[in-house]
Amino acid sequence: MAQSLSNVLLHIVYSTKDRVPWLSDATARKDLYAYMAGIMKAMECHALVINGVADHVHALCQLSRKVAICNLIEEVKKQPSKWLKTQGSQYHDFHWQAGYGVFSVSESKVRDVKAYIENQEEHHRKASFQDEFRLLCKKHSVPLDERYAWD
DSSP: OOSOOOOEEEEEEEEBGGGOOTTOOHHHHHHHHHHHHHHHHHTTOEEEEEEEETTEEEEEEEEOTTSOHHHHHHHHHHHHHHHHTTSOGGGTTOOBOSOOEEEEEOGGGHHHHHHHHHTHHHHTTTOOHHHHHHHHHHHTTOOOOTTTTOO
């Protein structure tokens, strides 16, 4: 084939270290998500939606065929963390958890996943991050060892 084509869609999820609600300010969250989207764009990974709540973030993106998943997530965690620490003394000790979850999304499910991510605040009135993450892992047949999941 003369050209390389791909459409790899990812649902990425990770929390703040120890699920501390660092991101309780809605304006700061919105700015953080915009910053994350800019990093994805610079890496040729299109962010379809980024949202979350005070203690974790979800992103739905299209992975560039030039970027490894682990490299994308490393940059989307590292650079915003550094940036957020410059946004006020209240963020100086901010950290993401060490790990993450990443799940493949079929094109036919993009609308559903996008709506799910957009409605995080509503969803988390009923469910904790841990319950949500357990369910995502189960739904995608990802084994979860809880001894190492909640840092």
